[in-house]
Amino acid sequence: MTDRIFAGGGGVDYAEPQSLLLGYANRHGLIAGATGTGKTVTLQILAEGFSAAGVPVVLADVKGDLSGLAKPGLAEGKLHEAFVKRAEIIGLDLEYKAFPVAFWDIWSEQGHPLRATVAEMGPVLIARMLELTEPQEGVLNIAFRLADEQGLPLLDFKDLTAVLAFLAENAKSVNPSWGYVAPASIGAIQRRLLVLENQGGAAMFGEPALELSDLLRSDAQGRGVINILAADRLMNTPRLYSMVLLWILSELFEELPEVGNPEKPKLVFFFDEAHLLFDGAPKALIDRIEQVARLIRSKGVGVYFVTQNPADVPEVVLGQLGNRVQHALRAFTAKDQRELRQAAQNYRANPRFNIEDAIREVGTGEAVTSFLEAKGVPGVAERTLIRPPSSFNGPLTLAERQQVIAASPIAAKYARGIDRDSAFEMLARRAAQAAEEAAAAPEEAAPEAGGGYNRARRYDPTPRYKKPQAEAAAPKRSSTSSRSDSVTQTFAKSFARQLGTKSGQALVRGILGTLFRGK
Known part of the structure; x- marks a missing residue:
């Protein structure tokens, strides 16, 4: 087993091969870039790499494209030709293959039911959700x-x-x-x-609730299972989407034991559309997210935020992200230009090129990368051609998805809800x-007239608390x-x-x- 995940690079105009070291993969990461620049493929090839190294993965499939991880890529067509050409440039021996996948869905339509009890979710997350x-x-x-x-x-x-x-x-x-x-x-x-x-x-509220052990599984070949949460419908309620992912992350933080600095992560968590987590979040919540991101590293969990712009992530959290893949940013406005300069400043300078220009100029499938090196030192920024995926680049058909769900060893465990x-x-x-x-x-005696609204719902102006003498003399009830x-x-x-x-x-x-x- 290798100690790294090959990300890309190589060729005349590109850097030497760029890899993510598994020993530093729990130092968290960032995948950023404008829409259509290749973030989803980068997420896909990293998920493949972690799975091949025996590391389980949790990710949300916002567009449905990542379901293709369960199917080998197609060795035909224009996309195949483009992938072969890219593989030759970066020196990759391209091999198409599928990866072990478990599908999850709150509504039980596109995967195993993902449930939590109200008690597990807690008042803080529910308040944020509402x-x-x-x-x-x-x-x-x-x-x-x-x-x-x-x-x-x-x-x-x-x-x-x-x-x-x-x-x-x-x-x-x-x-x-x-x-x-x-x-x-x-x-x-x-x-x-x-x-x-x-x-x-x-x-999503009910039983049987999700057991974290079912997110930490490996298959018979020792490959980590890639847990994919169907999020295309979930994205219609952004606050619910972000709170579901944050709940899973919180449960991992609460239940997993301390492991220090492992040779590879116990699990890697990809938080796609990360800006939804931070939009309008109070400072107290951001502070706690930063605390969880900092402390969960020692439990062997790597968290990777995927978003359009690094500015979407607060500085206190951004500072915790050591492994970075920056796809193209477009600077059309003065605000865009400021954010582009800020993004470039987050990288270790490379004398061979201007980082700000590179972030603006890289094409689809290219990125400016910086992965942690020995002793956790940030690597020099490199202009990198991202490797093509081994799995299918696109969504599964409904029949293919249902076949994967039915074959899962945990299908029967979550299929039927329990109402205790x-x-x-x-x-x-x-x-x-x-x-x-x-x-x-025994029926109580009707009160005498007087005292606000009587049973006929007519207002009686006589004093409400005037009582007969005998009643007034009766002992008062405690x-x-x-x-x-x-x-x-x-x-x-x-x-x-x-x-x-x-x-x-x-x-x-x-x-x-x-x-x-x-x-």
Whole structure:
């Protein structure tokens, strides 16, 4: 097995062969360039290289093109002729072959179902997904805490809505040390959850939840499995897309043990369309992403951001990316020119050419590359012709995809969803029990006239709290006892009413939630 991944180079006008050293592949990386300049092929050949070296890969397939990794390239046609010519220039012995692939899909249409429980996703990521304000996020955290104290497991979407309904009816009864729960905030969360449900996002919450061990598999030949998340439909909801990938990254950070500096990564994670992660992100979230990127390296995970412009990635995160492939950037405006100069400054200078000019001039399939060398030193920038892929350059047919899915050893494990006894079912039972108790209890005497709106819904202006003398002399009921009676019964009755309309939504903690508690 080789200790490096050949990326390209060679020839008269190009550098000596450029390779990514596996020992430094967990130092993260960047693949950038304008649309149509070759970023997808670069991602494809790196995924092939990691798989061949026995390293599992996780990536999102935004356009559907990367599904071709499961099929050998075609040794015919104009594309084949172009690949052969490029292989001759860079000194590559081109061999077409397929790679082990596992397809995943939130909606279970183009791959194995990708699910997470509400508890695993956590309130921090769900709040980001729903674009909640800080006060609304605080209320969401209270809902999670309430579910913990009430022993209500949050597994699927309807569990979350049930707990929020519980909180809405009992907002004045929750622990006052948690803070004030504004009904308007709960209503805003419920509306955002309805939007998410209408977009199909509720499908990702449930069981069986993804087990990280299924992302770390190798095939019988020792090649790492390339896990491809179908993201063409997911891209219609960009915030959901970015949060799903960030959740997977957070789970890896939380569960994997420390390994120091391994000979090769345990897993490589490609974050395509990375700008969606950072657009509008609060500084606190960016700081935590930077922290995860810095610390996950010691767990043997390499993270590679794929985006159009390096400026899409915040400086604190960009500084963690040691391996870089920069495809062409077009400088049509003054802003473009500034960003081009900034991109060129991120590379170690090469006396043979001007980096800024090279980034502007490289054609499709070419790039300015810089990979970490011995002792983690950044390599000199080189103008590189990227090698052609060994797998098929394009999407699989639906029949070919289904054949790969059916042949997967984990197909049966995730095929059928499980609906365990959780918050929704528990609260439904409480509601039914309270309804039975209310029906069996003697009917309370109707209040005398006076006191706001009577049962006929007519306003009575007589004093509300005027009572007969005998009643006034009766011993007062303990307010503590009255409160304890109402907390469960009031909610149970109200929840019974909620069940008659539409079920709801749920949330819990994840690794980024743990990190945020350390602020």
